[in-house]
């Protein structure tokens with residue numbers, strides 16, 4: 001199984017990337033492609049630029065999705081929504097293919113230092129990603145990242161760890177069944 005993983009952030013210290021990496025440990029036998037949105041930096045989307053053509057990076061992002069079997073991602077929340085970096089990749093990609101996520105089974109996550117764990121961006125993505133052909137199998141938000149996550153051992157809050165592990169197991173079973 002080919003896994004495409006990413007954080008919706010370009011931060012070199014992204015906590016969402018840490019959460020993704022922690023989850024990927026449970027998929028160590030699989031073919032993992034953890035991409036960095038910094039490799040998909042494009043000019044800010046505009047309809048005027050679009051008339052001149054699409055950046056290679058947008059095609060590349062869609063190709064990464066095309067090549068994978070499942071998507072594991074965690075979105076950063078900026079001002080209650082997507083980070084500008086993620087939104088830009090999303091916008092450009094959606095203009096090439098509105099089915100951005102190409103019906104790939106997705107484990108959708110978010111985390112933030114706050115108590116809602118990126119719940120706003122999660123709600124937006126949960127509501128609208130399916131309109132872009134996301135097949136969201138499960139979601140998980142980790143609140144208070146710096147209290148609930150240890151950089152060495154991962155999620156340390158027992159209840160949240162239990163919830164996440166159950167969701168990972170269910171996700172694995174669901175995508176196996178779909179094979």
Ligand SMILES: Cc1cc2nc3c(=O)[nH]c(=O)nc-3n(C[C@H](O)[C@H](O)[C@H](O)COP(=O)(O)O)c2cc1C
Pocket residue numbers: 007008009010011013014015016017075076077078079080081111112113114116117118
């Ligand atoms: C411009 C900006 C806006 C932010 N807005 C929110 C917000 O609305 N809700 C929230 O929970 N955290 C917010 N944060 C804090 C981010 O959740 C925090 O920076 C987190 O580390 C971002 O994820 P990342 O480390 O994966 O990039 C904001 C941070 C920045 C820089």
